[in-house]
Amino acid sequence: xxxxxxxxxxxxxxxxxxxxxxxxxxxxxxxxxxxxxxxxxxxxxxxxxxxxxxxxxxxxxxxxxxxxxxxxxxxxxxxxxxxxxxxxxxxxxxxxxxxxxxxxxxxxx
Amino acid sequence: xxxxxxxxxxxxxxxxxxxxxxxxxxxxxxxxxxxxxxxxxxxxxxxxxxxxxxxxxxxxxxxxxxxxxxxxxxxxxxxxxxxxxxxxxxxxxxxxxxxxxxxxxxxxxxxxxxxxx
Numbered sequence: 001x002x003x004x005x006x007x008x009x010x011x012x013x014x015x016x017x018x019x020x021x022x023x024x025x026x027x028x029x030x031x032x033x034x035x036x037x038x039x040x041x042x043x044x045x046x047x048x049x050x051x052x053x054x055x056x057x058x059x060x061x062x063x064x065x066x067x068x069x070x071x072x073x074x075x076x077x078x079x080x081x082x083x084x085x086x087x088x089x090x091x092x093x094x095x096x097x098x099x100x101x102x103x104x105x106x107x108x109x
Numbered sequence: 110x111x112x113x114x115x116x117x118x119x120x121x122x123x124x125x126x127x128x129x130x131x132x133x134x135x136x137x138x139x140x141x142x143x144x145x146x147x148x149x150x151x152x153x154x155x156x157x158x159x160x161x162x163x164x165x166x167x168x169x170x171x172x173x174x175x176x177x178x179x180x181x182x183x184x185x186x187x188x189x190x191x192x193x194x195x196x197x198x199x200x201x202x203x204x205x206x207x208x209x210x211x212x213x214x215x216x217x218x219x220x221x222x223x224x225x226x
Contacts, residue, residue: 034215043115043202043217044153089152097143097215101152 003027004092006100013107019077021103023090028071030092035064035075038087038102047088048075080107111137111207115218122193122225130188130221132203138183139205143215144176147200159186193225 005024013019025033034049050057050064050073057064063076077084085107090100112135122128132142140161145153157167157178165178175197177189186205190197204217 036217041200041220041222043113043204043220046214046216049214091215093215096158097155099152102150104150 003098004090004100006090006103008103009101010104011106013080013105015080015082015107015109017080017107019080019084019105019107020074021088021090021105022072022074023092023100024070024072025092025098026071027092027094029094030098032093033064033066033073034091034093035062036089036091036099038089044089077105080105082107082109111135111205111214111216113139113203113205113216113218115203115221117221118219119222120224122223124194124225125192127189127191128193128223130190130201130203130223132186132188132205132218134184134205134207134216137205137207139186139207140183141206142180142186143204143206144178144186144188145202145204147202147220149200153202156188190223193223195225198223198225 007022035047036044037047038044048059048062050066052068061078066073088103092098114133116131142159144156147153156171157165159165159178159180161180167173180186200220202220204215207214
């Protein structure tokens with residue numbers, strides 16, 4: 001059973017637009033929800049993370065929205081830039097990390 | 110943030126030989142390190158969890174005799190791919206938990222591209 005479901009698989013956004021990636025999780029015991037950004041040929045880098053006691057966390061152009069009752073969380077990238085083009089992974093963690101399947105984001109100039 | 114390094118960044122080896130990949134936490138102590146495998150355009154697949162001073166815990170389907178993991182110190186874990194075959198060609202990524210301050214951050218290394226010819 002897939003613990004974390006991520007959508008969409010790929011996303012194309014115009015420069016300056018908003019990129020939105022969604023994730024849903026199964027286990028209510030998860031208590032840490034990070035997002036990772038990965039460029040081709042590189043390891044994933046921690047982008048932003050949230051705990052379930054808050055509904056939103058913002059860092060610069062990146063915002064996580066968290067809905068505990070729906071067991072969903074999403075990443076919003078405001079004013080998307082071509083340099084944001086990468087693969088994004090959500091994850092959920094309790095004693096172990098579970099990763100989503102990834103979203104390939106392309107920002108068109 | 111915490112830094113995790115991997116060495117080598119890429120390696121080409123002949124079929125039947127063994128390859129060792131090192132994973133180091135540079136500015137923190139990691140009691141737990143993880144080894145992942147990633148195929149092109151796919152998510153990370155956890156291979157094993159490595160705990161300092163004890164045997165690694167392998168995920169179902171991962172051959173522990175083929176993928177030898179040693180976590181000899183709080184800053185170093187190694188993955189040895191024994192008797193490598195072309196199907197072992199992949200991108201191998203390690204990560205380490207930094208639990209200082211009560212957080213759960215997991216930091217990833219830059220990855221190692223293994224090509225077996």
